[in-house]
Amino acid sequence: MVSPDNFQLPEQLSTGAAEVDDLYMFVYWFSVIFTAVIVAVMLYCIVKFRRRPGVKAEPVGHNLVLELVWTFGPVIFIAILFHLGFKVYVHNAVAAENAMEIRVRGRQWLWEFEYPNGTRENNELTIPLNQPVKFILSSDDVIHSFYVPGARWKRDAVPGMYTNISFTPTKLGNMQVFCAEYCGTSHSGMLAMIHVVTPEDFQKHLDSADKAPEGKKPEEWGAELYKKNACNTCHSIDGSKMPGPTWKGLWGKTESLADGSTVVVDENYVKESILKPQAKIAAGFTTAQMPPFTLKDAQIDAIIAYMKTLK
Amino acid sequence: MGAATTTVPRAQAHHPDPNENYLKAERGIMSWIYTLDHKRIGVMYLVSVLLAFLIGGIFALAVRLELFSRGKTIMDADAYNRTFTLHGVVMVFLFIIPSVPAALGNFILPIQLGAKDVAFPRLNLMSYYIYVFGACFALYSMVNGAVDTGWTFYTPYSMRTTSAVIPMVLGAFIMGFSSILTGVNFIATVHKLRAPGQTWTKLPLFIWGLYATSIIQVLATPVLAITLLLLCLERFLGLGIFDPKLGGDPVLFQHFFWFYSHPAVYIMIVPGMAVVNEIIATFSRRAIVGYMFVAMSSLALALLGFLVWGHHLFVSGMSEYATMVFSALTFLVAIPSGVKVFNWVATLYKGSIRLESPMLYALSFIFLFTIGGLTGLFLGVLAIDVHLHDTYFVVAHFHYVMVGGTVMGFVGGLHYWWPKITGKLFNEGVAKVAWALVFIGFNVTFIAQFIMGSRGMPRRYYDYLPEYEIFHKVSTIGSWILGLGFLTMAVMFVASLIKGQKSTRNPWGSAALEWQTPTPPPLANFIKVPTITRGPYDYHLATEEELSEK
Ligand code: HEM
Ligand SMILES: [Cu+2]
Numbered sequence: 001m002v003s004p005d006n007f008q009l010p011e012q013l014s015t016g017a018a019e020v021d022d023l024y025m026f027v028y029w030f031s032v033i034f035t036a037v038i039v040a041v042m043l044y045c046i047v048k049f050r051r052r053p054g055v056k057a058e059p060v061g062h063n064l065v066l067e068l069v070w071t072f073g074p075v076i077f078i079a080i081l082f083h084l085g086f087k088v089y090v091h092n093a094v095a096a097e098n099a100m101e102i103r104v105r106g107r108q109w110l111w112e113f114e115y116p117n118g119t120r121e122n123n124e125l126t127i128p129l130n131q132p133v134k135f136i137l138s139s140d141d142v143i144h145s146f147y148v149p150g151a152r153w154k155r156d157a158v159p160g161m162y163t164n165i166s167f168t169p170t171k172l173g174n175m176q177v178f179c180a181e182y183c184g185t186s187h188s189g190m191l192a193m194i195h196v197v198t199p200e201d202f203q204k205h206l207d208s209a210d211k212a213p214e215g216k217k218p219e220e221w222g223a224e225l226y227k228k229n230a231c232n233t234c235h236s237i238d239g240s241k242m243p244g245p246t247w248k249g250l251w252g253k254t255e256s257l258a259d260g261s262t263v264v265v266d267e268n269y270v271k272e273s274i275l276k277p278q279a280k281i282a283a284g285f286t287t288a289q290m291p292p293f294t295l296k297d298a299q300i301d302a303i304i305a306y307m308k309t310l311k
Numbered sequence: 312m313g314a315a316t317t318t319v320p321r322a323q324a325h326h327p328d329p330n331e332n333y334l335k336a337e338r339g340i341m342s343w344i345y346t347l348d349h350k351r352i353g354v355m356y357l358v359s360v361l362l363a364f365l366i367g368g369i370f371a372l373a374v375r376l377e378l379f380s381r382g383k384t385i386m387d388a389d390a391y392n393r394t395f396t397l398h399g400v401v402m403v404f405l406f407i408i409p410s411v412p413a414a415l416g417n418f419i420l421p422i423q424l425g426a427k428d429v430a431f432p433r434l435n436l437m438s439y440y441i442y443v444f445g446a447c448f449a450l451y452s453m454v455n456g457a458v459d460t461g462w463t464f465y466t467p468y469s470m471r472t473t474s475a476v477i478p479m480v481l482g483a484f485i486m487g488f489s490s491i492l493t494g495v496n497f498i499a500t501v502h503k504l505r506a507p508g509q510t511w512t513k514l515p516l517f518i519w520g521l522y523a524t525s526i527i528q529v530l531a532t533p534v535l536a537i538t539l540l541l542l543c544l545e546r547f548l549g550l551g552i553f554d555p556k557l558g559g560d561p562v563l564f565q566h567f568f569w570f571y572s573h574p575a576v577y578i579m580i581v582p583g584m585a586v587v588n589e590i591i592a593t594f595s596r597r598a599i600v601g602y603m604f605v606a607m608s609s610l611a612l613a614l615l616g617f618l619v620w621g622h623h624l625f626v627s628g629m630s631e632y633a634t635m636v637f638s639a640l641t642f643l644v645a646i647p648s649g650v651k652v653f654n655w656v657a658t659l660y661k662g663s664i665r666l667e668s669p670m671l672y673a674l675s676f677i678f679l680f681t682i683g684g685l686t687g688l689f690l691g692v693l694a695i696d697v698h699l700h701d702t703y704f705v706v707a708h709f710h711y712v713m714v715g716g717t718v719m720g721f722v723g724g725l726h727y728w729w730p731k732i733t734g735k736l737f738n739e740g741v742a743k744v745a746w747a748l749v750f751i752g753f754n755v756t757f758i759a760q761f762i763m764g765s766r767g768m769p770r771r772y773y774d775y776l777p778e779y780e781i782f783h784k785v786s787t788i789g790s791w792i793l794g795l796g797f798l799t800m801a802v803m804f805v806a807s808l809i810k811g812q813k814s815t816r817n818p819w820g821s822a823a824l825e826w827q828t829p830t831p832p833p834l835a836n837f838i839k840v841p842t843i844t845r846g847p848y849d850y851h852l853a854t855e856e857e858l859s860e861k
Contacts, residue, residue, distance in 0.1 A: 008765045020694050024765070027692060031685035038656060038681055042674060045659035046666065049595075057597040057663040059851040067601045070653045071646065078642035078688075085692030086635055092694065093631065142468040143561055145626065145701060149767030152698040156627045158562060159467060160555030163628040176776070180701040180769045182461050184468060185388050188772035286473075 013150030013175050013196070014167040016092040020152040023084055092153070095166035096132035104137045106144030106157035107291045109186040110230035111177060119209045120294050122229040123192040127169060128202040134166040140291055144190065145181035154180050169196040185243060186233035210296035222306025225299055234290065237310050243289055245282050251307045256283040270307065271300050329835035334734065336834040347432035348834065352439050353418030354732065357725075359443065360414050363405035368797065370398035375756075375790040378783045381774060388773040392459040393474065395771060399462030404483050405446055407713060408575065410721045411582030412528075413442070413493050416521045418732060420497060422825040422832060423515045425506025425841045430499035438492035441485060448482030451475075461771060463572070464539075466553035466564040470546060477543055484539045487532045490578075494528030497521055508843035515823060515847040516592075516605055520585020523609035527574045527581075527616060535571035538564070562627050569620035577616035580680075580712055581609050583720025584651055587673045590727050591655055593821040594670035595662030598848035601654040608647035615644050625696050634693065641691040648684045652677060667819070668742035672723030675750050679715025683708060686761070701771075704764025707757040714753060722749075722800070729804070730818050734831040735811030741803040748796030755789030820860045822853040 008028070012018050049057075102125065103114035113125040127133050137146050137157040147154035151167040169175065179190035197205065212221045226232055226247075234244035245255070255269075256262050258281040263269050272279050277290035295303075327336040333350045343351055374395050377384045386394065421429055429435050452458060452475040460469045460476060469476050501514075501522050542564070544550050551557030553564040588599050599605055621629065621637030655677055664670070686708040690696045699705060730736055763782035768775060775783060817826040824847055828837050845852040 008762060010767045020698055023692060024689065024695050024698075027685075027689050027695065031682075031688070034685060035678075035681055038652065039678060041656050042659060042677065045656070045662065046664055046674075049659065049662050049664050051596075051663045051665045055663060057595060057850060058661040059849075060598040060600050060602075060658070063600075066657075067604050067650075067654075071604060071650050074646060074649055078645055081688065081692055082639050082642050085694050085696075086638060088694035089634075089697065090631070092697075142471060143465060147701070147767075147769060149698070152694075154626050154697060154700060158555075158628050160561070161628060176767070178767070178769045182392075182465070182468070182771040184459070184472065185392065187392075188388070188769075188774045191776075 010149045011171075012152075013171045013173075014148075014152075014169050016088075016167055017150065017152045019088045019091070023088060026084075027081070092167070093165075095134040095164070096168065099132040099134040099166055100127070101134050101136060102127070104135050104146055104157065106137070106139040106141075106146065106179065106183075106190075108141050108184055108289075109179070109190040109233040110291075111146070111179075111190065111192040112294075113192075115206060117206065119206060121209065122293070124195065124228055125192065126195045126197055126202055126205045128199040129169055129172055129196050131199070132166060132168040134164055137163045137165070142183050143181045144179045144183050147178040147180035148175055148194065149178070150175040156181055169194070172196055172198070186230075189230070189233040210298050212298065212302060218302045218305035219309050220306075221299075222302035222304070225295075225303050226306060229293060229295070231303075244285060247307055247310050249311060251304075251310070257281060258283050258285070267304060270304055274300055274303070327834060330833045330838055332734070332829070332831050333834045334831055345436075347428070347436055349421050349429045349432065349435060350418050350732075350832065350836075352435050353414055353416075355439055356409060356414040356417055356442070357732075359446070360406050360410045363401055363446070364410075367398055367401035367406055368794065370394050370401065372790055372794055374398055375787040377773070378775070379787040380784075381777065381780060389459065391773045392771075393457040396458050396461050397453060400449065400458065400479060400483070402713075403462055403575075403579075404486050405449065407579045407717055408486075408490060409442060409493075411586060411717070411724065412497070412521055412524055412578075413438075413489075415586065415721070415724045415728060416497065416517075416582065417493075419728060419825055420518060420521055421500060421504065422828065422836050423518055423823070423847070424500065424504055425509050425824060425837065425843060426500065426504035427835050427837075428504075429496050430503055431496050434492055434496055438489040438496070441492065442489035445482045445485030445487075445489065448478045448485060452478035452482065463568060464542065464564075465568075466542070466545075466559075466561045467555065469542065470554045477546060480539045480542055484536055484543075487536045487539075490528045491532045494525035494532075497525040498529065501525075506841050506843055510843075512603070513843060513846045514606075516588035516599055516602070516609075517585045519606040520581050520588070520609045523613040524578055524581045524585075526610075527578050527613045531571050531574035531578070531617070534567065535575075538567040538571065541567075562624070562629065565624055565627055566620065569623045570617075573620040573623065574613075574616040576709070576712070577612050579717045581612055583676065583717035584609070584680075586720040586724035586727070587655065587676050589823065590669045590673035590723050591658055592848040593727070593819050593823065594665050594667060594673070595658055596820075596822075596850045597658055597662040598846065598850070599654060600657040601650070602846075602848075604650050605654050608650040611647040612644070615640070615647070619644060622691065622696070625693060626700050638691060638693045638696075642688075645684065645688065645691075648680075652681055652684075668739060668746055669723045669727035669819075671743065671746045671750075672719045672726065675746075676716055676719040676723065679711055679719060679753070683711030683715055686711060698767075699764060701769055702764040703760040703768045703770055706770050707760035707764060710757050710760075715757075725804075727819070728825075729807070730814035731825060731830050731832070733808060733811070734814055735807045736814045736818060737803055737807035737811055741799065741806075745796050745800035745803060748792055748799060750796075752789050752791070752793030752796050756786050756793055757789070759783075759786040759789065815861055817858070818860055820858050822850050822858060823847040827857060 009021050101116055105112040110122050112120060112122050114120045139157040139159040144157040145154050146157055153165045153167055155163050155165045173196055175194040177192035179187060234242050236242045236246045237248055239246050239248040250265050253265050254262050255265055274293050274295055277292055333348055377386055377391050456475040458476055458479045459472055459474045541552050545552050551559040553559040553561050592599055619641045621633055622641045625634055690699060759782045763779050768779045814830050816830050
């Protein structure tokens with residue numbers, strides 16, 4: 001019923017999206033007609049019954065039947081609406097039997113994905129086409145909400161509990177992920193991308209997760225990882241102030257720490273800061289801010305190569 | 312006992328003439344600060360809420376300006392998060408909740424009952440000062456780092472943030488008491504101080520609306536108070552109630568919060584609807600069709616308001632069972648809302664309609680509230696809400712009801728009762744221009760938000776993807792038109808105060824009781840206690856003299 005380039009709704013990228021859109025358009029057209037009728041009657045009355053000398057308003061009588069009809073008549077309509085909404089909701093909420101399980105952890109301000117084989121990726125996820133996927137959500141700090149408009153789904157990632165959503169991607173290409181529950185400074189930067197690929201490409205992707213993309217220099221890959229792992233939501237590269245220290249001129253510098261000591265920014269310090277951020281806190285920054293990242297050595301090396309270029 | 316006859320009764324020695332115009336009966340700033348007159352307290356509330364509206368409006372324009380272009384426009388992310396939070400907090404707690412009941416209601420309700428004052432005048436003054444005291448905490452928070460949690464203060468973020476959450480929460484906590492006391496006062500007044508002949512079936516629908524609102528205020532606000540107190544205790548003492556790190560449950564906070572705040576949205580809208588009844592009757596010269604149905608629909612909204620809080624938690628991880636029940640209950644809200652709209656439109660039919668500025672606002676209310684209510688249907692349909700929740704669609708929905716509804720009702724009421732309150736007329740031509748700007752600006756601002764929301768744009772976002780830019784631009788431009796409209800209105804009202812023509816007793820030719828007493832009303836509201844023989848909208852029973860606009 002709804003064309004993919006419907007003005008009001010994003011492109012349908014999963015099973016279930018079309019049913020939601022049909023419901024949406026049903027309520028939409030009902031609303032348009034209802035509003036049009038109300039407005040038409042109002043305009044008619046305003047013109048027809050405008051005040052004229054000598055013409056009085058007609059005193060109000062009683063019309064119990066009319067009152068009862070428009071009080072209780074709509075009950076039937078809303079019962080139908082409720083039923084349809086619940087049916088589609090439940091249908092979309094139930095995961096298929098053979099769903100691939102992806103762990104999703106929300107943190108200020110990135111999404112960490114974990115594949116069934118234990119490989120982890122930040123802010124980017126690759127899944128095979130037409131494969132049902134069940135996302136098991138949790139949060140390491142505050143409440144986030146995993147929102148995939150293309151699949152018409154969202155659910156909160158709540159610290160201290162697991163929630164889940166599932167859908168089956170039906171189109172090759174990208175699905176945008178937003179964080180939909182306000183979570184602080186970089187809430188609007190907490191974006192991720194789901195890449196829907198063929199099963200063959202999916203296998204290739206899993207095999208090469210910790211290798212530099214072909215033909216890329218380490219510092220180029222590092223620059224990509226800087227964005228992909230959301231380092232950019234807290235660390236600037238131009239010296240501007242953000243929740244974490246800027247990377248501009250960081251490499252080789254002697255950093256003062258919160259406990260009064262100092263440290264030279266070298267390979268060991270950077271690696272430790274990524275894997276165990278709480279071990280050494282730079283002076284002027286708060287402890288709770290940076291979550292630990294699980295990156296492979298090759299990836300850390302690439303980030304270091306990139307950092308070296310930020311003079 | 313015997314001594315009493317020898318002293319001059321104090322009342323006669325010092326007290327002003329009860330038949331003197333309430334603005335002139337006493338003079339000097341102290342006569343305002345210590346006043347027990349419900350009309351003056353109403354005016355003080357009015358000035359305060361208008362000030363709050365101005366502050367909240369400036370925050371709103373700042374939020375829209377920041378979103379005019381991608382990336383940084385005028386402020387950084389932290390400042391933006393504070394600005395939208397302050398906008399919400401100020402508009403909800405300092406402006407909308409007290410706007411119609413405490414400001415207009417305080418002034419009009421006793422007069423419409425035929426009473427001299429509210430039941431507890433001292434309590435009334437106290438609730439005003441409690442409001443001011445609470446507002447001071449909110450101001451203190453604003454200048455000391457402000458809050459960046461959103462007006463909903465969701466845990467555990469509100470536990471972790473370094474911003475000034477505690478003073479703001481205490482401010483909201485204190486203002487809650489003001490709201491409760493006003494509610495208690497109104498309930499007692501309606502029950503006890505009706506003039507002879509003022510039966511329940513002759514009460515103006517404005518009173519029925521405020522009565523229903525008062526019940527919600529008295530029953531729901533304590534839950535907010537408890538919730539906010541627990542929040543403070545958890546932040547101070549580390550009690551593990553809401554923070555999972557301490558063994559608490561963050562979703563519990565959302566249940567508590569919305570158990571108050573959903574009824575609170577009816578504290579906001581029911582008074583707006585109440586005003587609309589009065590305006591439509593006066594400008595159609597006709598009783599509201601289905602009087603009892605309209606009156607009871609306010610009570611039904613008050614009751615249903617307590618049963619649907621869960622619809623704010625559909626995607627929070629609440630059980631599917633609860634989700635189903637709350638969705639079903641939510642739809643019931645559409646019934647009393649529909650009853651009101653149908654009866655208002657039916658009232659216009661065969662009326663004698665005059666389109667003066669208050670009526671323009673009342674008709675806008677019907678149109679905008681209809682859209683607000685219908686978009687509520689989208690959100691009540693579970694499968695659709697999962698997509699729309701926490702997007703700009705929800706932002707547009709609640710602005711259509713809170714601004715398109717309540718603010719239109721409040722502003723319409725302000726135009727309608729302005730001559731009664733100030734004794735001055737305003738420039739009707741300028742008022743109509745202001746209305747047109749407000750109406751157009753509002754729709755441009757928020758229709759754009761509906762579309763970007765249904766296309767997936769999340770709310771509370773400092774920055775956005777390029778595909779949403781056009782909608783944000785349109786919305787921001789709309790906000791300028793809207794702002795210009797309110798500015799025009801403000802200038803018009805100030806001009807009326809300075810050089811407005813003196814109003815007659817009944818400039819709109821209304822049959823309602825408050826227009827039968829002199830304008831501005833005497834200190835005691837009526838020269839002699841009125842005896843009520845007909846309903847407030849019985850135009851066919853009113854005398855020529857009563858309806859005279861001269
Ligand atoms: C027919 C009537 C209405 C229906 C069916 C309805 C339905 C809903 C639903 C289901 C939501 C939750 C959406 C979400 O967060 O995903 C919602 C949100 C909201 N509604 Fe309504 N609504 C109605 C009328 C009103 C009225 C009269 C008001 C207030 C004056 C109002 C104010 C709000 C507010 C403030 C929110 C969101 C608050 C927030 O999350 O910050 N609604 N409405
Ligand atoms: Cu988030």
